[in-house]
Amino acid sequence: MKVKLLNIGEAMVLLLTVLSFCSAAKFPPGYNLCKQDDQKCLLEQIGTTFSKHTKGIPEVNLAALDPLKIEKMDIVQGEGPINIELNFRNVDLIGLSESEIKKANGFTANPTKMELSLLVPVASLVGGYKIKGKVLILPIQGDGHSNMTMVNCGIHMKWNGKLVDHANGKKHYQLDKMKATVDTTRFYMHFSNLFNGDKALGDNMNQFLNDNWQDILKELKPAIVKAFAQIFQKVISNVFDKVPYAEFFQ
Template identity: 35%
Template sequence: MKGLLLVVVVSLGLSQGAKLPEKWKQCPPGDGWLDCLREAVEFAITTTAKEGLPSFGVPMLDPMHFDTLLIDQSTGPVSIKLEFKDIDVTGMKDLIVNNIKGDWKEWHFDGVIPPPLSLTGGYVIQGKVLALPIVGDGKCNLTFHDFKWSPINVKFKEETKKGKRHLLIDDISLNPETSLLEMDFQNLFNGDKMLGKQMNIFLNENWPEIFGELKPAISKAFGTAYKDVGNRILSKLTAEQVTQM
């Protein structure tokens, strides 16, 4: 899996022995540092999404691939267990970073993807949506319009291993927003085309309520994934390497 934080970590400047791509901007402390950093992070994310970063072992970020993504919502109007399998998320290459602020205790980001953000792959679902039962196993496509994380809050912590200090991610909270969610779940109700069609219509007509109920689960799932990716990188760097600009 790949994610936003991986690129953010790389873009902030590493050790003297690590080389950033020549076109990437580095931002020394001083006036305009946050504006410079916003531009640098956006450029790093979008170019890595398109090209990857082989020297750091980073593949392309667009599409992002998840082997599995579980949303387990046991209470409320939308009470479902939804597992996505072998899914690709496309749209990271179009990310716009509106602002970035904070210090090395906590960071805050706003990220917007104006073109649709798409999630495609397999799924298994069982439960109830607004009192209606739902069950299915097949392919799916979810399209988020004007998608944004507003904000992404990242808290850091320090750990010492083998005498070296490391800056790791302690917690990530995400607030997803979208102007429209379009859903297409194939093979609902064991392939009953009539019931499947009606359920997809129902889901799309009631997308705001469904998205609102699923936001906490979506935030938790993606936050866990991004934390894991970020710490895979941070654990290989000392705290001094990460915070030097």
């Protein structure tokens, strides 16, 4: 049996082909990729990602989505009726698995602007907190466990970006900046261990916060939205950085 020896050029082509195959994104079994112009498929597949891959997809750098673990999140409001510094540490965003995807635009052959809209029936941010400052006319301070819940939480994200050459020789989508809006029909808050554990003061403050949730949310919304935009940008960018753009589609 004769064995044909490859010349240097043929060997390089074969090596690049093998490396390209090995570096291709590996999606889970049953994960259906869409054609770029199939809007219906795209909405369904993004929805499936939220509902069926809650533990994330490590192969493509997608973090666990429900709960979405957030190591650090700060909401600082320094002007107006509310003047607080609210620090969250090791909190979970719960509820994204129930998301209904309302819009997914811009996933074209040469993408620049993209947008994604989803409706979360109940979205809860649960975990450790520390707060100090003033809410409307009342001082507030505490350090403990918190729960901030939004009902019918609509999240709309828009971002700019472009395809760039990657070290692997393929083009990746580079996300530059994200803007977001968040709307809700009801906002609930509960903070444990307010005022160094004074139950009467803590209960009264929690009641006050929930009785005045609309005014409080109006003041805090810009800071909340900014914090969430930074979190979602990191989640999405991690996937785009890992997977060549063309490999998201059939």
